[in-house]
Amino acid sequence: MTHPFDVAILGAGSAGYACALRAAQLGLSVALIDDTPLGGTCLHRGCIPTKAWLQAAKVRRTVAKAASFGIGATLGDTDPAALLAYTDGVVGQLHRGLEGLIAQRGITVIRERGTLVADDRGPGIETGATVHRARAVVLATGAAPVTLGLPVDGARxxxxxxxxxxxxxxxxxxxxxxxxxxxxxxxxxxxxxxxxxxxxxxxxxxxxxxxxxxxxxxxxxxxxxxxxxxxxxxxxxxxxxxxxxxxxxxxxxxxxxxxxxxGRRPATGDLGLEGAGVAVSDSGHVVVDGQLQTTLKGVFAAGDLVAGPQLAHRGYAHGLFLAERIAHLQGRSGERPTLPRDAGIPRVTYSSPQLASVGLTADQAGPDAEVVDYHLTGNGRAQILRAPGDRETGVVRLVRRPGGEIVGVHLVGDDVAELIGEAALLVGWQATPDDVAGIVHAHPTLGEAIAEANWALAGRPLHMHG
The missing domain is CATH 3.50.50.60 (FAD/NAD(P)-binding domain)
Known part of the structure; x- marks a missing residue:
């Protein structure tokens, strides 16, 4: 039996387009099906525009504090229309870049709403009167806001x-x-x-x-x-x-x-999943095994459709894994990929102050866990970032198993989200404090706070009381 595509992907958000790009890179023929713009919620209605609004808010907060830095500035009115234009500019540039990447990789984009079908010819995605057949199908339609039955009208x-x-x-x-x-x-x-x-x-x-x-x-x-x-x-x-x-x-x-x-709920309604043989849980999530395979052979699910943290980068990771998994199953790659564990996926809240974390909390690690808190009052970069007169309350917390590896990194403070990459490496590589105590961090940086906490866990605190 022949199929026009090696893989057809329903949903062009973080999980879907990442899967499409990687699959095409591995030599698979790919169909990407979505009636909304490429990039999905994250790019157009979530991560990117929200963080652009947060950046504008940070600029206003900085101007309000300018005098305490010795800078003369007058805080004027907020112009939401201009702020929206700035946000749209950021989104638009990223969207154009993504469109270019998709086109360059030779991915077939079908800009229609799709539903899953399955019959004796195998799975496919139906758009209008056409069924797009593929050797594998990936479901990646993301999530939608929970409204609790409140009368959402978009205005009030x-x-x-x-x-x-x-x-x-x-x-x-x-x-x-x-x-x-x-x-x-x-x-x-x-x-x-x-x-x-x-x-x-x-x-x-x-x-x-x-x-x-x-x-x-x-x-x-x-x-x-x-x-x-x-x-x-x-x-x-x-x-x-x-x-x-x-x-x-x-x-x-x-x-x-x-x-x-x-919160948000998985967008599994009206996709024809259960009629095609794909099981859906009471919470609306697609039921999958440890390889993101659904209950229907040849059909996989990724991102927010799968129970777990609702994070764009988890969607990316699922999409990349499935592209490599499908390529392996179809004999196009000799490497069998490993699905990233949810416990190793970092989390960030971009409020002021920011929260960023990866791995286990102290409670989750158990009563015998070793915990070190390094307060950012001792970090030069943190002191530079704060306005004079503002109290520095930021903290870096490292959690390790007794005498063993680091299993959690938890951060709160201004701009600490930029440290989460190093934190994810420490947890993901199951590093011990001694493994990384010799790594030199540039001064003055917020990253030195992780080094200080590591030194304390290794039994040799420097800029903190032992």
Whole structure:
């Protein structure tokens, strides 16, 4: 039986386009099927535009503090339309680059909505009246916002995608959800002059991170005027003539807008999965084995469709793995790839301060784990970055097994996200403090904080009390 393609990919987001690029690089013929622009949520409605808004917020915060650095500056009004134009410029440049890469690799892009089909000819993706057959099919349709049944209208009650397209900022906003998305929007809106009420039903923000780091973040947000309400579920919300009315633990809070940022669910609806023989769990995730194979032979799933951390770089990793796995199964590559473990995938919250982590927390590592905290008050670069008069509260935490390898790195502070690459290497390579104690870090850099913590774990602290 012949097939027009070696692999057909449904979804052109992080997982899908990474799979397409790597598969083409390995000599496979590839179809990439999506009725939305290449790059998916991350590029157009998520990671990139959100971080561009956060950068603009950082610029405004820096200008507001300019006098304390000895620089004369006048803080003017925020121009959301100009900010949106800047964001669109960043997205547009990256999108054009991705389009060029896809074209250069000879990938067939089918810009239509697709559904999975399977019959005696094997699996395929149907678009309109055409079924695109392939020796392997990859499902990579990503995730969509959870709305909790609230009446999202895109004007008063918003998803994160709606919030990124605003041309006028609310004066007062309620952010529902204290995870990564909610915290990032609360942080950037506060820095852009919005009065924010941040509501989280659990007892702390970003609950997957170290509790102490969550507390540092909470204090920093409160210090910038964010009304943080923990253990406070939202009962109801409705749009009014001039804003929204939100019931929070029996109290009515009036605002101009409500952002619903309580998480995302896998986009598995209306894809024909179960009818084709692909099992879907009660949570909506595609059921896969340890090689991302679904319950239908020849069909794989990647990224947010698979239960686990919803991260663009996890999607990239899944896409690369599947391209290499499919090439191996089809005899085009002699190497059998290894699927990256979720535990080794780094996490970043780009709020102010930033949180970044990889591996196990101290609690997860167990009561016998060795833990070192290096406070950034002793780091020259951290002192340079902060405005005079601001208290430095950043911390680098390393967690190791007793006498053994480093199993967790947890960071909080300004710009600490840039350290997560080294942190991922330490955890991924199962390094011990002695393995890396001899690596010289440039001075003055934030990276020296990881070196200091390593030295302390190795029993020879330098710029910290032993």
């Amino acid at each position: 009650i918003l998803t994160s995608a709606d919030a990124l397209r605003l041309t006028a900022l609310p004066e007062r906003a309620v952010v529902l959800g204290g995870g990564v998305i909610g915290v990032e929007f609360a942080s950037l809106w506060a820095d852009l002059g919005v009065h924010v009420t941040l509501v989280e039903a659990m007892d702390r923000l970003v609950p997957t991170e170290e509790p102490g780091h969550s507390r540092i973040l909470t204090r920093a947000l409160k210090g910038r005027g964010v009304d943080v309400r923990l253990g406070a579920p939202v009962d109801t919300a409705e749009a009014t003539d001039d804003g929204v009315s939100v019931q929070i633990g029996g109290e009515t809070v009036a605002a101009d807008a409500l952002l619903v940022a309580v």
